Amino acid sequence: MRDLITYIVFGWYPYLCLTVFLLGSWVRFDREQYTWRSGSSQLLRRRQLTWGSNLFHVGILIIFLGHFVGLLTPTAVFDALGISHTFKQWLAIIAGGVAGVMCFVGITLLVHRRLFDARIRTTSSFGDIAILLLLYAQLVLGLGTIFVSLQHLDGHEMVKFMTWAQGILTLQPGVSALIADVHPIFKAHLFLGMTIFLVFPFTRLVHVWSAPVWYLGRRGYQIVRSQGRLSASATSSQRRGAARTISAEYPR
Ligand code: HEM
Secondary structure: OHHHHHHHHHHHHHHHHHHHHHHHHHHHHHHOHHHOOOOOOOOOOHHHHHHHHHHHHHHHHHHHHHHHHHHHOOHHHHHHOOOOHHHHHHHHHHHHHHHHHHHHHHHHHHHHHHHHOHHHHHHOOHHHHHHHHHHHHHHHHHHHHHHHHOOOOOOHHHHHHHHHHHHHHOOOHHHHHHHOOOOHHHHHHHHHHHHHHHHHHHOHHHHHHHOOHHHHHOOOOOOOOOOOOOOOOOOHHHHHHHHHHHHOOOOO
């Protein structure tokens, strides 16, 4: 029974999450482009946002890069480069730990702002709050793994996670067996991490796909409602203004 649960959660669930992540993002981009944004609340309480957002984003970008390279680079490449498993484990702990703490301070400010500023709370959807709390929980679990990793500095547990992640991406669900005996905090971190992929297309996280490349080149837009046709007596400058406003509806 235990083997079956491990197989479902770490061998099958990742494919469900990845499929929803890719298809869901595609469908949302295709059908709901005006909701494809980070939903900034910058106009309200800016200073706390600046600190919180900057620390959070720098931290999470370093974590993302570390996870991506750390989990998906084949072990043979590290071996060929002469990077030992112990060294890599220390690197994950130190670089990931520093970035994790930055991210933690940032997200704490963001959570505080979103939950305790009445105006921001009112303008936040359930999804805005839920995804923030989900990332918060994931970050706390991630930081918690450091204390377990410190007990196996030879990196053998880390190699299990690399083999698992690479096995999943190369369509080998049987690699789930590697996760059967790892510490529960790793299991919780992996499960929640996959769940973030699952809910990704339904949240403001979709802006991760576009930022920063698309955002930098994007023209601003404002959605306006037409108040009916201009009367025949409208001046030419009124007509030009109306034309400009309506063209601003279309960002591209
Ligand atoms: C599917 C998504 C994710 C997977 C599979 C994953 C996997 C892992 C693994 C295996 C470790 C342990 C590395 C080691 O010590 O050997 C780890 C550590 C960590 N994770 Fe994640 N993680 C995911 C998402 C996240 C997210 C979204 C965050 C932040 C919000 C995060 C934050 C951390 C932190 C701070 C650590 C400790 C430092 C480090 O080792 O980098 N993780 N994660």
